[in-house]
Amino acid sequence: MTMFPKLDPILHSELRLAVMSILIGVDEADFTYLKKQTGATSGNLSVQIDKLMAAGYITVEKGFKGKVPHTTCKITTAGQEAFNKYVESLKEYLSASK
Amino acid sequence: MTMFPKLDPILHSELRLAVMSILIGVDEADFTYLKKQTGATSGNLSVQIDKLMAAGYITVEKGFKGKVPHTTCKITTAGQEAFNKYVESLKEYLSASK
DNA sequence: TAGTATAGTTTATATTATAAACTTGTTTAT
DNA sequence: ATAAACAAGTTTATAATATAAACTATACTA
Secondary structure, three states: OOOOOOOOOOOOOHHHHHHHHHHHOOOOEEHHHHHHHHOOOHHHHHHHHHHHHHOOOEEEEEEEEOOEEEEEEEEOHHHHHHHHHHHHHHHHHHOOOO | OOOOOOOOOOOOOHHHHHHHHHHHOOOOEEHHHHHHHHOOOHHHHHHHHHHHHHOOOEEEEEEEEOOEEEEEEEEOHHHHHHHHHHHHHHHHHHOOOO
16 A cells, blocks of 8 residues: 555454544443443454454453453553554545545 | 444445545546555455445446556445545544543 | 566455354342 | 353354455557
């Protein structure tokens, strides 16, 4: 792509972008919250969270809340940077005639 | 997705978005021009142009320029509307804390 | 006329997204 | 106490997508 910057494939996904969008505005969020906010299925969310983690864009802590398993996600600095860069890149696509 | 609008899958594709981004700013563009501007391979471009056409977002005219085959693409009204809507939807994802 | 270039299309493959099925454990009703 | 339903995920299978490789057809060029 000559005039269009490459879009980070990790972020160029509807659900992963939604997750990142939530996480960037909040200190942390748990699995259930992310599921409710995004409307995703558990399976899909689980997979996409894994990918974001593998990319180093979020950290995932698995523990228990009382007796129930509980997963907390938090955006990393790398994740914030990648998100910002993605937004900047997208702008090149969205602003026609430039 | 409850708080995030669904992103038009036809447009949520790097190459198709690039093509639409070019076409929205220009009266028409031919295959070769789109290929150069996007840096895409011919095969990929051919396939994605087909999909945009199938979606009714662009028109494709195949003819000859002298003796050489020549394909001209033009955005449709539906395509412009879809593009604008996509941009609006994306904003919901990009503006954190909203 | 053999070789290279142009303008694509078709087909095959690799990657992704998504849903369905499953696991593990908990709470609730009987 | 135990079966039924629920919660929080994970794993696996399938469907959809993107992309590249191979191919077609014609034209130009040495």
